[in-house]
Amino acid sequence: MTRILYCHCTYAQVVPKATKDAVLEKLCASRVNFEACADLCEMSARKDPALKRLAQGNSIKIAACYPRAVKWLFHAAGAPLPQDGVQILNMRVDNADTICATMESDTP
Amino acid sequence: MSGGPMSASITIEQDGSTRLIDAADRFAAVVALLEKGSSLSRTIGLNGSETQQVEIIRVESRSAERGEWKPWFPVIDYARCTNCMQCLSFCLFGVYGVDAEKKIQVQNQDKCKTNCPACSRVCPEAAIMFPKYKSGPINGDTVSADDLRREKMKVDISSLLGGDVFQMLRDRSQRAQSRFSKERDADKALKERQKCLAKLAEMGDIPPEVLMALPSPEEIQRRAEEAAAKAQAARS
Numbered sequence: 001m002t003r004i005l006y007c008h009c010t011y012a013q014v015v016p017k018a019t020k021d022a023v024l025e026k027l028c029a030s031r032v033n034f035e036a037c038a039d040l041c042e043m044s045a046r047k048d049p050a051l052k053r054l055a056q057g058n059s060i061k062i063a064a065c066y067p068r069a070v071k072w073l074f075h076a077a078g079a080p081l082p083q084d085g086v087q088i089l090n091m092r093v094d095n096a097d098t099i100c101a102t103m104e105s106d107t108p
Numbered sequence: 109m110s111g112g113p114m115s116a117s118i119t120i121e122q123d124g125s126t127r128l129i130d131a132a133d134r135f136a137a138v139v140a141l142l143e144k145g146s147s148l149s150r151t152i153g154l155n156g157s158e159t160q161q162v163e164i165i166r167v168e169s170r171s172a173e174r175g176e177w178k179p180w181f182p183v184i185d186y187a188r189c190t191n192c193m194q195c196l197s198f199c200l201f202g203v204y205g206v207d208a209e210k211k212i213q214v215q216n217q218d219k220c221k222t223n224c225p226a227c228s229r230v231c232p233e234a235a236i237m238f239p240k241y242k243s244g245p246i247n248g249d250t251v252s253a254d255d256l257r258r259e260k261m262k263v264d265i266s267s268l269l270g271g272d273v274f275q276m277l278r279d280r281s282q283r284a285q286s287r288f289s290k291e292r293d294a295d296k297a298l299k300e301r302q303k304c305l306a307k308l309a310e311m312g313d314i315p316p317e318v319l320m321a322l323p324s325p326e327e328i329q330r331r332a333e334e335a336a337a338k339a340q341a342a343r344s
Contacts, residue, residue, distance in 0.1 A: 008142040011179050012240040014247070021139070028135045028150075035168075036138065037147040041179035041239055045217050050147060050168060069239035069248025072183045076214065092247075 004034040004103060005054055007064035007091075011039045015065060015091045022096030023063055027103075040064050044073040051079035059085030061103055065092045115152070115163040122146075122167035131163070141167060180240055181217035182227055188235035188251065193339035195227045195236060200322070200331045203227070206342040221318040229313065 006027060009015040027034050035054070037043055043051055054060060055074055060081075064070050067088035074081045089099045117128045120137065129137050141148055147168045154161060182195070182203065191212055196204040204227075205215035225246050228236035234251045245251040322328060 008139075010142055010145060011177070014240050014242070024138065024142075025135050028138055031152050033149070033151045035147070035149045036142055038142045038145045039179060041181075042145075042177075043147070044183070045179050045181060048147075065239060066244075066248030066250075068185060068250065069183060069237050072185050072237065072248075073239060075186070076183050 001058055003054070003058055003060045004032060005060060005062045005064075006034060006036040007040040007062070008036060008038050009040075009065070009091075011042055019091045019094075019096050019099070023091060023099050023103075026096070026100045040070065040073055044077040047077045051077045055079040055081050059087075061087045061089060063089045063091055063099055063103065066090055115161040118163045118165055120165045120167065134163075134165075138165065141165075177218075178222050178240070179217075180222040180224075180238065181220045182214050183237045183239060183248075184212065184214060185235045185237060188233045190233055190235075191342075192232065193342055194230050194232065196342065197332075197336050197339040198230045199227050199335060200328060202335075205338070210342045212342070221315070221321075223315045224318045226314045226318075 004027070006020075006024060007015075008020060008024070024036070027036075037050075051074055062070055067090065070088045071081055087102070089102055091099060115131050118131055118134055118137070120127050120129060138148065138150070149166050149168060150163070151166070152161060152163050189212060191210075193212060196206070196212060201216075201219045201221060203214060203216050203220045204212060207213050225238050225241050228234070228238060228241075228246045234245050234255055236246070237248045238246050239248050241247040243249075245255045323331070
C-alpha cells in the first residue's frame with residue numbers, strides 16, 4: 001500500500017498557503033492514512049530517524065516541494081530514498097487539484 | 109481519496125495521553141499541530157466490532173517551536189557535485205567539511221547564515237541547493253543549460269575580480285580605510301562601506317545583515333586561508 005507524506009513547510013512558508021491548505025484539507029477529509037510533518041528541511045537538519053522509516057518500506061508519495069531538493073534532503077539525513085516507488089509532488093509549482101489527483105492515482 | 113462515512117470523533121494521542129475532538133475540527137487540529145512543529149500520522153480503521161470507524165491522529169514528535177530557527181542550510185546534489193571544493197574554500201563560517209573519503213559534505217548546518225545563498229553562487233555545477241530559497245535552481249528546481257552557463261559565468265567574473273571575492277572585499281576595505289584615514293569623515297566612511305557591501309550583496313544575493321556581520325578584514329583573511337587549506341588538503 002502506498003504511503004503518503006505531507007510537508008507543511010512550517011518554518012519558511014515557501015509553499016503557497018492556498019495550495020498546502022487545500023491539499024491538507026482534502027487529505028483530512030479523505031479516508032486515507034497519511035503522515036504529515038511540520039517541515040522536511042527541519043527534519044533533515046535534525047537527521048530525524050523518522051526519515052529513515054519513511055525512506056524504507058512500501059512505495060511513498062511525498063507532497064512537498066522540488067523533487068531534487070526533497071531527494072537530497074533525505075540523503076543529507078542519512079535516509080536516501082529508493083530509486084523506485086517514490087513520487088514527489090511539488091506544491092510550490094503544481095496546484096492543489098493536480099497534487100490531489102496524483103495522490104489519488106494508483107501509480108506510486 | 110473519497111470514501112464512506114467519516115468518524116464522528118477523533119482520538120488524538122500525544123505525550124502518552126489521549127483526547128477526543130469532534131471530527132469537524134480535524135483540519136484545524138492538524139494545522140495547529142503542524143504549526144507548532146509536530147509530526148503526526150493519521151490512521152483510520154474499524155473498531156473491534158467492525159461497526160464503527162475509528163480515526164486516530166498520533167503525534168509522533170515535536171521539533172523546535174516555529175520561529176526559533178529557520179532551517180536554512182545548503183543541501184548538496186551529489187548527482188551534480190564534482191567535489192571541486194569551491195564551496196569549502198569560499199565559506200567563512202565552517203559549514204562545509206570532508207568525510208573520511210575526502211568527499212565534501214555539509215557538517216555544521218547551524219553555522220550557515222540564514223537567507224545567504226552565497227556558496228551556491230560559487231558552485232560551478234549548480235549542485236548546492238537551499239530548498240527555502242525563492243528561485244531556481246538554488247531552490248531545487250531543475251538545472252537548465254542556461255542556469256549552468258550563468259553559474260560558470262559567475263565563477264569567471266569572480267576570477268576576473270582577482271579569483272577571490274574575499275580578497276576583493278579586503279582590498280576594498282584597505283583602500284577605503286586609507287581614504288577614510290585621510291578624510292577623517294565618519295559619514296563618508298559609512299557611505300562608502302555601505303556602497304561596497306551593497307555591490308557585493310547584489311553580486312551574490314547575500315543579505316546585507318550577513319555582510320554587515322562579517323568579521324574584520326584580518327579575521328576574514330585568516331578564515332579564508334583556513335578554508336582554502338582545508339580544501340587543498342581534501343584535494344590532495
